[in-house]
Amino acid sequence: MAIEYIQKDYPDFDIPPYKGTSYESWIPDTLDLAERADLAINGLTGPTDPEADYEAYWQVNFFRNPPIMWHDIDDVQPKFMEALPLLRIITGSQYNNQVDFAWMTTLLRSIGPDGLIYMPLIGRPWAKFYRGPDGYPNPVWKENGQTTNIDDPSVEFIAQPWVATGRLLSTMVVYYNRDNNEIWKTTAQSVVDRLTTLAIHKDSFSYYVEGSFEPNATVDKNSKMPQGVQAGLSTGRLIQGLTHVYKFMDYKPAIELAGKLVSYLINHAAFFDKDGKFIENTEERNFIHFHDHAIDLLFILEYATETKDMDLIKFVNKSYKWARTQGSCTVGFFPEIIEDIPISYKYPQHQRGCLVSETCEVTDMINLALKLTKIGIADYWDDVDRWVRNQFAENQLTRIDWIERIHNPAKEINVMRVGETDERVAERNIGAFAGWPSANDWSLTAGIMHCCTGNGARTIYYVWENVITYNNDKLSLNLLLNHASAWADVKSHIPYEGKVEIKINQRCNVLSIRIPEWIESNSTDVICLVNNHPKQTTWNGRFVEIASLNQGDTVILDFPIEEKTVTEMIGSVLYTLVIKGNEVVFIDPPGKTHPLYQRAHYRENNTRWKKVKRFVPDKHLDYF
Structure with a gap:
């Protein structure tokens, strides 16, 4: 069944070429972000479904035989859409560029009559599979102010005010800065206008009710005000996109709304304490998911930087310094869960005991360090350098030979459910980022949740732009x-x-x-x-x-560079690390599935070289 979008047609647009100068060069065989960007383009465009308008697959399981990937609710693709043109600016690559056109088209066909962006459900049965621990996407708010749920057959389109809408605002900003087509500007502004009318406004702050929305939905202004993770998801994820619309499109209502959302998240949402420490003690969740807080902290910093709010900047810096203490500043490992998860909460065993990180946490901390340094509040260049060279670089999938070794032929499963595929799964995910790495292993189970790929890809651009x-x-x-x-x-x-x-x-x-x-x-x-x-x-x-x-x-x-040996508890495991400069060149105990830090060649003291194609863009976007 074909996907039915809320708009049958879309306005014309062009995708301008990525112009620049290319040349070949011999360079040291050390970390090269342009090379990583090129791989990441495959990691963004490979795990997509040409039968579903190139919709991105949400998760990947390399431990199943054969490996599979599957669709889920569409909150990841907007991250891909924002990152892809940024990576093409770095590389000039046109690889799989049919995906760009498909994504831009589906975005324009998803704009509802009220200006909001609506996810279609007809033709996308997998969109109803997901049920978050917080109940999302329910309830679904209707035009008459009543609520239903996503299983109601009458529900054909829903809008998400959190990840999808916020990232799609940023996506339209990137498109607009590349082609200067007014369609992106007017569309983004219409989204902001609808978000403004949909919010519940108090004297000094604004927020959104829990759930998702049908076109022209009306909400009960007396609904419970979300707290904790619900506040972060329903409101915090919009802040950066709104700030981008103001910064790059000069639309004042966007920054006004962003300011009220920031006030809510800081002062009324039970999400941070007065010193910036992450807190969570709600009915839905009584443990702290690092990324849920850290990503919103980054978005608050974007707003504070644009408005020159020094009190907010100092708040973010204080929170960042506390967050550094929750992981490893040596390698950039920050746990998915800061404190262990209560047994009553159904979470996989490998995600207990702070054993694993997510690439999302790593990128949040890199980007906070980078932004705080750029605005001059502190000097965290060494944090950025350590974390990019270690956990971040190791989290990107650059080899797939190990995947064959982990299969158990006796457990081969060939039955595909709706929204699943086993077609060239490993190859199509080269360049993607690990969903649940430990400090010494690329994955303890499963493999990828592609929110990590979207955040990892965007971080490549952020760091590259500031080298x-x-x-x-x-x-x-x-x-x-x-x-x-x-x-x-x-x-x-x-x-x-x-x-x-x-x-x-x-x-x-x-x-x-x-x-x-x-x-x-x-x-x-x-x-x-x-x-x-x-x-x-x-x-x-x-x-x-x-x-x-x-x-x-x-x-x-x-200048001198030497090795040192350190012992550190990372993710509840005691490790011995050999570090040369800022880079880990040996770790013990080693990983078992796809061990990290296979870097014995770096200890040779004689530079290895590689021939590469370099690209210098004529224009890049001062995005971060």
Whole structure:
């Protein structure tokens, strides 16, 4: 059965090409975010269903024989839709670009008569399978103010005011900034207008009732005000999208609504305490899911940055510093559940005891550290560097040979349910991100829930965008990673050697390079050569600065790098880690399914090289 959207047709639009300069280059075989972006494009477009307008599959189970993936309620695809054009900006890749058109079309066909975005149920039977522990998507609010549930045959379309709508606002912002088509701007504004009328407004804050909505729904203004996780899901997930609409489309009602939602989440939702600590003690849940809080904290920070609200920024910083204590700052492992789950709550055994993380938590913390650093409230560059190089990089699926080894032929299952597929599941998910990794293993069971892939893919762009920054004739290299840009090309030997090479592509008055945390400030062990001649440097905090560089100059920076051995409890397991620079090169005990940190080659002290195709975009979006 074909999917029936609320709109039968859609307005014309074009997808402009991703223009830039491509060239081949030999670079050190170390972490390269452009390469990871290229893989992630497969991880976003591969696990999609061409028979369902390229709808993304929600979860993947590599432990079943054969591996399968299946559809569920559609709250993940909007994350994919936002991230995909960002990754194409990095790489210039047109791989599987039929997916882009399909997703843009389905978005425009999902705009209801009241301006909100509606998910179709006809032709998508899997949309009724999901039942969250919080009861979502029920109740379903109707036009007459009454409620029903998603199993009611009369319910054909529902709107989600949480993940889907918030991320789709951001998606339309990305589209608009690429093609300048007014359709995205007017559509986003109509969504904001409807969200404003649908909210329950108090003097200083606003919120949404629990559940989902039919077109032109009316809600009971006297309904119970959501608390805890319900507040975060129903209200908090909208804040970033609203802030984006204001920032990039200059629509003031969006930031006004965002401000009222922030006030609710901070002051009235029993979601954070006064010091920013995550709290949860409601009827639905009495344990803390890290990501539910951390992602909303990031969105609050986006709002606070745009409105220059220093009190809010300080609140987020305080919360971030507390959150750092709940996981491993060494590798960037942050647990899915901060405290163990009560036995009465039905959660899989592997998710108990803080054994696993989700890529979602890792990305939340990376992005909080990055944003707080950018706005100058603190310096967390080393947090970003450690976590990107370790748990984040290891969480991306780059190999699939191990999947065959874990199958039990005696347990082969060939029966496919509605919404499931076993077609080339492993290959189609290369570049996706782990759903439940431990500190030493890519997966203890199952494999992927694609919310992690959406958040991981977007984080690649966030970090890539900030490796190098240029402002007032000052070029800053903030993270010593391989990178190609219009300003400079970077070749990073870390962790083989303490060495970075920078080729200047545009003249700059000052080149400022952040020195890794294992080197003391003002150390004389940092040696600089420009065009093979010694060059004087000046320390400025954690950066060394080199004056007056011209196009074509080559800068080489050398500094010590050594191994150290540490013992740390991560996710309730005691590990021994060998760390070179900031990168884990050995972990004990090792993983059993797909062990992480297979990095013995980094300990050789001689750089391995690889030939790559580099791409420098003509234009990138200053998105984060």
